[in-house]
Amino acid sequence: MRVRSLxxxxxxxxWSSFAAVLLLSSAWATTVPKGLIELEPRPAPALRLxxxxxxxxxxxxxxxRWVVVHFWASWCGPCRREMPTVERMAKALVDAPVTVVLVxxxxxxxxxFGFMPVVAPDxxxxxxxxxxxxxxxxxxxxxxxxxxxxxGRLRFVALGGRTWDSAEYLGFxxxxxxxx
Amino acid sequence: MSAALxxxxxxxxxxxxxxxxxxxxxxxxxxxxxxxxxxQVAAFYEARxxxxxxxxxxxxxxxxxxxxxxxxxxxxxxxxARWRVTSANGSVQRLAREDWERxxxxxxxxxxxxxxxxxxxxPEARDLQPDEPVGGNLTLVRTSEPLTFEAVFKTGPNKRxxxxxxxxxxxxxxxxP
Numbered sequence: 001m002r003v004r005s006l007x008x009x010x011x012x013x014x015w016s017s018f019a020a021v022l023l024l025s026s027a028w029a030t031t032v033p034k035g036l037i038e039l040e041p042r043p044a045p046a047l048r049l050x051x052x053x054x055x056x057x058x059x060x061x062x063x064x065r066w067v068v069v070h071f072w073a074s075w076c077g078p079c080r081r082e083m084p085t086v087e088r089m090a091k092a093l094v095d096a097p098v099t100v101v102l103v104x105x106x107x108x109x110x111x112x113f114g115f116m117p118v119v120a121p122d123x124x125x126x127x128x129x130x131x132x133x134x135x136x137x138x139x140x141x142x143x144x145x146x147x148x149x150x151x152g153r154l155r156f157v158a159l160g161g162r163t164w165d166s167a168e169y170l171g172f173x174x175x176x177x178x179x180x
Numbered sequence: 181m182s183a184a185l186x187x188x189x190x191x192x193x194x195x196x197x198x199x200x201x202x203x204x205x206x207x208x209x210x211x212x213x214x215x216x217x218x219x220q221v222a223a224f225y226e227a228r229x230x231x232x233x234x235x236x237x238x239x240x241x242x243x244x245x246x247x248x249x250x251x252x253x254x255x256x257x258x259x260x261a262r263w264r265v266t267s268a269n270g271s272v273q274r275l276a277r278e279d280w281e282r283x284x285x286x287x288x289x290x291x292x293x294x295x296x297x298x299x300x301x302x303p304e305a306r307d308l309q310p311d312e313p314v315g316g317n318l319t320l321v322r323t324s325e326p327l328t329f330e331a332v333f334k335t336g337p338n339k340r341x342x343x344x345x346x347x348x349x350x351x352x353x354x355x356x357p
Contacts, residue, residue, distance in 0.1 A: 034311060035311065035312075037309060073296070073299065075224070075228065075296070075300070076299075078313075105295065105296075105299060106291075106292040106293075106295035106296045106299070107228070107292070107296070108229070108292075111228075129292055130290075130291040130292045130295065131291065131292055131294075131295025131296070131298075131299075132291065132295070134295070135295065140303075140306065140312075140314075141299070141303070141314060141315070141316075142299050159309055159311070159312040159313075160312060160313045160314075
């Protein structure tokens with residue numbers, strides 16, 4: 001009797017606390033991290049480019065998955081600092097429904113070959129040789145990163161270089177890519 | 181307090197910053213001005229495939245790299261039209277994007293180089309979100325006179341949140357040794 005009474009009194013309280021912790025951790029995971037701005041959803045500009053190996057990527061063929069589009073250039077100091085965190089983020093989210101796409105802005109193979117193997121050896125990049133695709137996306141500067149949802153809409157933009165492999169960012173991205 | 185004063189969040193004056201670099205580490209806006217020598221900028225752009233006639237234009241101008249960060253919790257507006265650069269001889273002309281585009285047309289500069297140059301310039305006008313940095317070159321007609329920079333920044337989503345004013349004195353275009 002006493003046991004039942006205790007259980008009656010204690011378990012609801014424990015469950016409430018547990019639920020509150022779950023709710024809080026869920027809210028933390030989905031809170032937009034500092035430096036990431038939520039956009040009014042709108043169709044992403046076209047993005048169809050080739051990489052250095054002759055492979056190609058067409059954003060319109062990536063429906064159904066999130067796409068991280070990251071613009072960069074080798075001369076840009078913040079790009080150099082940020083790129084390794086993009087690489088670690090891509091590895092950490094390898095099982096998530098997301099494609100990480102890098103776009104080099106207006107440089108040639110020589111500049112990219114001198115950069116990628118040193119800074120982010122496990123990433124490939126698309127080449128926007130004349131910079132016109134980048135111009136169409138109107139990034140706020142370089143580096144610049146957009147999150148495109150599975151319907152092909154721009155949903156978030158990062159302000160400057162960010163630490164993509166931080167717990168805050170990875171938690172948010174995992175929750176976002178997992179969907180509601 | 182007058183309306184004008186109430187609308188001004190801050191007015192800072194930095195005098196005697198004749199050295200190669202002028203900066204303010206704290207405050208609502210973190211601003212750093214770094215004058216570049218003609219050799220520095222020419223080497224940078226030459227390495228990115230700019231043709232010799234373009235480098236002549238680049239060497240003739242005064243390049244000052246600007247680093248800016250919004251340390252406030254509100255939107256700050258970078259608008260170069262609200263910046264004034266003066267010397268003892270009066271206003272110093274800023275070289276805007278359209279000035280460079282004319283030069284690139286004369287010098288047959290390729291689209292890739294034009295794009296790169298554009299991304300290395302400080303944006304003409306842009307909002308800066310809280311904690312957001314922005315950087316790039318400000319280009320001026322070269323002068324040997326000491327320069328005074330006066331920059332006014334509107335704040336708030338509708339530019340109605342008051343102004344931040346920054347003033348730098350005795351900044352100089354850098355020369356080759």
